[in-house]
Amino acid sequence: DVTFTPNSKSFDLSTISLEEHRILDMKYRYMKNANYRYKVQAVDASGKEISAETDYFYIECTKKTVIELDGYEDMEREMTEGTSYKLKGTLRSNYPISWLGISLRNMKTGEYLVKETITSGEYEYDISELFGEYSDFSKLDPASYNMEITVNSGNEVAKTVKHKYFIINEIPGTYMFAINCEFGVVKDGHDIVTAGSRKFTERILSDSPNRIRFNYKKSTGLKTGNSKEDFFINVIYAHSLGEVVEADTRNGSITIEHKDGIKIRYSNIDPDEMYVTDVGTWVDENTMLGQINKARGYLKLELFDSEGNAMDIAPYLDSELPD
Secondary structure (H helix, E strand, C coil), X not given: CCCCCCCCCCCCHHHCCCCCCCCCCCCCCCCCCEEEXXXXXXXXXXXXXXXXXXEEEEECCCCCCCEEXXXXXXXXXXXXXXXXXXXXXXXXXXXXXXXXXXXXXXXXXXXXXXXXXXXXXXXXXXCCCCCHHHHEHHHCCCEEEEEEEEEEECCEEEEEEEEEEEEEECCCCCCCCCCCCCXXXXXXXXXXXXXXXXXXXHCCXXXXXXXXXXXXXXXXXXXXXXXXXXXXXXXXXXXXCEEEEEEECCCCEEEXXXXXXXXXXXXXXXXEEECCCCCCCEECCCCEEEXXXXXXXXXXXXXXXXXXXXXXXXXXXXXXXXX
């Protein structure tokens, strides 16, 4: 009970804060499940009691939803490609978990590797396999990622329990420019890699005949390949023996002059992954020039004669250049 002494001919009941006076706490801290009566009585100056308002209501108290993620260990914001980090932990709630919304997005490509809603009904959920094969982050390609886990349980609607932005960096190191070969000396004394160790079907890219994206008379496009096991799948090799006459590290292109002044221009090379950048370098089919720019999606090839005129490149992709 709370008593007020207004000493006036009127009193505005709306000015009374029920929560402030703990008559009714809307968070139900002081109430139990029960029927309640709300009654207002007044006494005039003569001492006469007046019943001004009576109301009945029922309060059913509900407990606050508590959602916890136990056993979860956060990943580093930046990790190196292949770093062993496996998602683990258990989601728990004091109400049944209606559903979980999960997403894992490659921010470089915009692709969602995982995006789905999982119905549950249980009070806890093991998240160790929540993202399927991508629950093991060592399988992720170099890029930036956004991970989110959202839960619906009790009176919590779509509560985000984990939102993480992280980066997978490429493995640092030095790559070999030649494989399965020996060095020799030609022309003006330059060291080059001896020709002959790579098959014609592997000229330019591994399995080039199956990588054709387009094949016009004056240019050909070889598309990028996808493989988490084969690092060399998008490594570009020189077609055959020749000298680098142009190397544009800004736009990612290399031009190599071969026999009889014939030149091949390689465009759409990743500028950050150009392995041959010096004009005058001698190369052959064992020499790695760089990697395809994945943002472009293909390597563009063009063939020119000694006068700079565009030639039909198709016959040279699977054969020797003319003597």
